[in-house]
Amino acid sequence: MQPSRAFSAPGKALLVGGHLVLDPLYESYVVALSSRMHCVVSKLPSNGIDHFSVTIKSAQFDSDEWNYKILRGSSYEVLEVDGKKNPFAKKAVEVLVNYCQPDPQTTENVVLEVFSDSAYHSTGTSTLKKNEYNQFRFHDSTITKVPKTGLGSSAGLVSVLVTSLLSVYQGNLDVNSPNDQKTIHNLAQVAHCQAQGKVGSGFDVAAAVFGSIIYQRFDAKLIENLPTEQPAEYAQAIRILIDLTDWNFTHDKVTLPPGIRVIMGDVSSGSETTKLVAKVKAWYQQNLPRSLTVFHCINQGNLKFIEGIEKLTTLSRESPAVYQELLEKLDSGHDANASVEITQIRHAITQVRENFQLITRESGADIEPSSQTSLLERCLKLNGVITGVVPGAGGYDAIALLVTETADIPSQTSGNADFSTVTWLDLHQENMGIVEEKPSHYLNLQ
Numbered sequence: 001m002q003p004s005r006a007f008s009a010p011g012k013a014l015l016v017g018g019h020l021v022l023d024p025l026y027e028s029y030v031v032a033l034s035s036r037m038h039c040v041v042s043k044l045p046s047n048g049i050d051h052f053s054v055t056i057k058s059a060q061f062d063s064d065e066w067n068y069k070i071l072r073g074s075s076y077e078v079l080e081v082d083g084k085k086n087p088f089a090k091k092a093v094e095v096l097v098n099y100c101q102p103d104p105q106t107t108e109n110v111v112l113e114v115f116s117d118s119a120y121h122s123t124g125t126s127t128l129k130k131n132e133y134n135q136f137r138f139h140d141s142t143i144t145k146v147p148k149t150g151l152g153s154s155a156g157l158v159s160v161l162v163t164s165l166l167s168v169y170q171g172n173l174d175v176n177s178p179n180d181q182k183t184i185h186n187l188a189q190v191a192h193c194q195a196q197g198k199v200g201s202g203f204d205v206a207a208a209v210f211g212s213i214i215y216q217r218f219d220a221k222l223i224e225n226l227p228t229e230q231p232a233e234y235a236q237a238i239r240i241l242i243d244l245t246d247w248n249f250t251h252d253k254v255t256l257p258p259g260i261r262v263i264m265g266d267v268s269s270g271s272e273t274t275k276l277v278a279k280v281k282a283w284y285q286q287n288l289p290r291s292l293t294v295f296h297c298i299n300q301g302n303l304k305f306i307e308g309i310e311k312l313t314t315l316s317r318e319s320p321a322v323y324q325e326l327l328e329k330l331d332s333g334h335d336a337n338a339s340v341e342i343t344q345i346r347h348a349i350t351q352v353r354e355n356f357q358l359i360t361r362e363s364g365a366d367i368e369p370s371s372q373t374s375l376l377e378r379c380l381k382l383n384g385v386i387t388g389v390v391p392g393a394g395g396y397d398a399i400a401l402l403v404t405e406t407a408d409i410p411s412q413t414s415g416n417a418d419f420s421t422v423t424w425l426d427l428h429q430e431n432m433g434i435v436e437e438k439p440s441h442y443l444n445l446q
């Protein structure tokens, strides 16, 4: 095998902007997480024949492997060699080869080894294998049978696969270059939407590529209008869409204020995002114009939250001593009206949650069902907790808390029956999006 490269991309939590972010009008606040998807890419010599191959291995999931044979006709065709399905892997390969248009006679065969950090999936009976640099959980079931925690594994997967393949077919790839990041993002959005069979807001792919961001979506038509049924036009249309089209979306980098982090609790009963989205959309249409007023009210809360976070960052810079005192006050639990910034953030989230509770009652979509409301209320009483939400689409998947770095939430809740439904995930927010890694850091996992 020829020299390899490796890349990783983060998972996500949508702190504010759930549902509204599907509309390009509304801003959302997405944090990238320390839980990452990784890929090591290696090349094998070309066969010198009319096709080449891409093999994707995911050893952690009962030695899962997907083999693709790639042929060039009027567009590039990606065939599953042994009928084993992974729509996200297949679409990543398909979009990439149609974009890069490698010559099948001379193109190297490619092997992609995927590794995912443990927080993406429930631990179950998995075993931990590690080396000096990384540790991963190995499960005895195939990927589709292992329960997910909802951190965006498919967005992370597609982003690292697209990046790894680009590094082979396009060479000179620099994941720190804004232009290469834009190419990776656009390709990953197309592949991810096509694999999902729908165009979501794309915040998960954007966070996987750009890291923690304020995100406002692109127009869904960009992807919907691709001529997927006309092979002769497809490859050219992909090129134009990726390289020459203005996607007109927002991905402004953000950082939480110093000394403050996000922690996530897995509630593990699970909710289906598509069902929640469908119910909210139906409610919205049936209740216009009142539903628009409710969305505006949520949006106001979202914007006040984002502004409150920015004000805290300013306070930390301009008055470090006052800011340090504030963090200590939060840790002590005696923090009612701790500062105007904290009050603004708390009021903003209350405004968002009350309106989502209203939509929950009226639409039948369990965005913030009462069990999650009472769990969040209990969390708000813990020392060091600033605020908390049901992230993303809402439902029973998880909760996200904004806490001080020094707050030890697991020890405050351990053994307490009030928190028996929550498993605190071993992660925190981390701002970086896609990064290059060292291939040697994935060797000899034991």
Ligand SMILES: Nc1ncnc2c1ncn2[C@@H]1O[C@H](COP(=O)(O)OP(=O)(O)O)[C@@H](O)[C@H]1O
Pocket: 058, 086, 087, 088, 089, 114, 115, 116, 143, 144, 148, 149, 150, 151, 152, 153, 154, 155, 157
């Ligand atoms: N480590 C992995 N190896 C291979 N495929 C993966 C991996 N993680 C996720 N996937 C792909 O992503 C799918 C899960 O995507 P999805 O249902 O959108 O969940 P999520 O909300 O975590 O993104 C899996 O069925 C599989 O196709």
Ligand SMILES: C[C@@](O)(CCOP(=O)(O)OP(=O)(O)O)CC(=O)O
Pocket: 013, 014, 017, 018, 019, 020, 021, 022, 150, 151, 152, 200, 201, 202, 203, 204, 273, 277, 391, 392, 393, 394
């Ligand atoms: C409703 C949404 O705005 C947010 C969904 O956020 P989640 O974080 O719940 O997403 P999944 O990982 O896809 O389940 C839909 C969207 O933005 O696409």
